[in-house]
Amino acid sequence: MPGAADISSSPAAGGHGQTVCVTGAGGFIASWIVKLLLARGYTVRGTVRNPEDPKNDHLRELEGAKERLTLWEADLLDFHSLRAAIAGCHGVFHAACPITDDPEQMLRPAVDGTKNVIMAASEAKVRRVVFTSSVGAVYMDPNRSHDVVMDESYWSDLEYCKDTKVLNWYCYGKTVAEQTAWKLAKELGVDLVVVNPVVVLGPLLQSSVNASSVHILKYLAGWVNTYANAVQGYVHVRDVAQAHVLVFEAQPASGRYLCVDSVIHRGEVVEILGELFPEYPLPTKCSDEKKPIAKPHKFNCQKVKELGLEFTPVKQCLYETVKSLQEKGHLATLPKRH
Numbered sequence: 001m002p003g004a005a006d007i008s009s010s011p012a013a014g015g016h017g018q019t020v021c022v023t024g025a026g027g028f029i030a031s032w033i034v035k036l037l038l039a040r041g042y043t044v045r046g047t048v049r050n051p052e053d054p055k056n057d058h059l060r061e062l063e064g065a066k067e068r069l070t071l072w073e074a075d076l077l078d079f080h081s082l083r084a085a086i087a088g089c090h091g092v093f094h095a096a097c098p099i100t101d102d103p104e105q106m107l108r109p110a111v112d113g114t115k116n117v118i119m120a121a122s123e124a125k126v127r128r129v130v131f132t133s134s135v136g137a138v139y140m141d142p143n144r145s146h147d148v149v150m151d152e153s154y155w156s157d158l159e160y161c162k163d164t165k166v167l168n169w170y171c172y173g174k175t176v177a178e179q180t181a182w183k184l185a186k187e188l189g190v191d192l193v194v195v196n197p198v199v200v201l202g203p204l205l206q207s208s209v210n211a212s213s214v215h216i217l218k219y220l221a222g223w224v225n226t227y228a229n230a231v232q233g234y235v236h237v238r239d240v241a242q243a244h245v246l247v248f249e250a251q252p253a254s255g256r257y258l259c260v261d262s263v264i265h266r267g268e269v270v271e272i273l274g275e276l277f278p279e280y281p282l283p284t285k286c287s288d289e290k291k292p293i294a295k296p297h298k299f300n301c302q303k304v305k306e307l308g309l310e311f312t313p314v315k316q317c318l319y320e321t322v323k324s325l326q327e328k329g330h331l332a333t334l335p336k337r338h
């Protein structure tokens with residue numbers, strides 16, 4: 001499959017002379033946000049927990065990094081470290097968050113960490129904060145019919161997330177974090193815009209495998225024999241990074257922005273992977289064939305499209321994810337079957 005257009009080659013605009021902070025800069029999505037911001041001329045301060053950790057080396061290799069990227073040591077639970085990184089910035093992209101369903105690890109960094117970022121941004125009088133929330137703060141509600149087309153006005157049901165805790169502490173944490181962000185931003189007069197992506201896939205810039213890439217890796221690496229009777233939304237990481245920058249740069253942007261290309265059943269995911277990469281031992285059976293097949297949720301992403309975002313099709317996204325996992329050495333390249 002041909003490669004999708006590289007957004008880093010899109011015309012630089014707006015960023016010259018502006019300094020912005022990206023939290024959790026070494027992560028999967030944040031690395032792409034940093035790459036795009038550098039390409040658009042911004043000076044970027046990336047916060048990481050350990051600037052010396054080789055896992056952040058890829059950031060220093062990005063185009064423009066030598067001249068305009070600095071790494072700042074900051075933990076979400078340490079307000080002073082965030083305050084130092086954000087002071088003097090024109091904007092903040094708050095992407096750092098643990099991705100886990102362990103409430104002990106998830107809730108404080110997600111919620112108190114977001115509070116700390118908004119407070120530091122308020123002190124620094126930044127023009128805008130862009131917060132990476134999740135569709136997990138939007139669609140988790142068992143009483144909502146699958147026929148409902150969800151837009152930015154929908155919220156997950158916190159009680160449901162709590163009751164199904166093992167699966168949904170992550171969604172609970174993201175929902176509470178986003179609600180906290182909106183409340184505090186209003187109180188402090190901070191201009192906040194939120195991006196709510198579904199599962200994000202695509203090429204990795206960092207050397208380690210992040211949680212959403214494992215979602216695909218597990219099928220190809222033979223870690224599972226079956227696929228779940230479940231549906232999932234997917235979006236390309238470049239599109240998500242672009243959405244962040246678009247909502248930052250577009251003066252009238254406000255509120256939440258859903259980012260979803262397609263919502264498909266796991267069976268379709270393995271089918272597409274099988275068409276593109278037939279050499280891998282992909283599961284062919286659903287783990288639960290007794291229950292009716294899970295129906296996809298419906299989302300309306302018109303709002304972000306109106307800012308000019310065009311979504312990369314899911315097939316391209318899956319193709320680039322697998323190629324990247326191979327190139328980074330996370331997945332063995334097998335001889336093609338004919």
Ligand SMILES: NC(=O)c1ccc[n+]([C@@H]2O[C@H](COP(=O)([O-])OP(=O)(O)OC[C@H]3O[C@@H](n4cnc5c(N)ncnc54)[C@H](OP(=O)(O)O)[C@@H]3O)[C@@H](O)[C@H]2O)c1
Binds near residue numbers: 029095
């Ligand atoms: N990937 C998806 O499918 C997806 C979908 C929707 C929303 N999101 C949201 O997008 C954001 C980025 O996700 P990602 O997929 O890029 O995850 P990732 O690769 O795991 O990156 C998460 C980042 O958060 C940082 N972090 C975690 N706890 C921290 C703490 N206490 N203090 C400072 N930094 C901390 C991590 O830093 P270390 O490297 O130091 O651990 C890491 O850089 C998250 O807010 C996530 O909820 C992701």
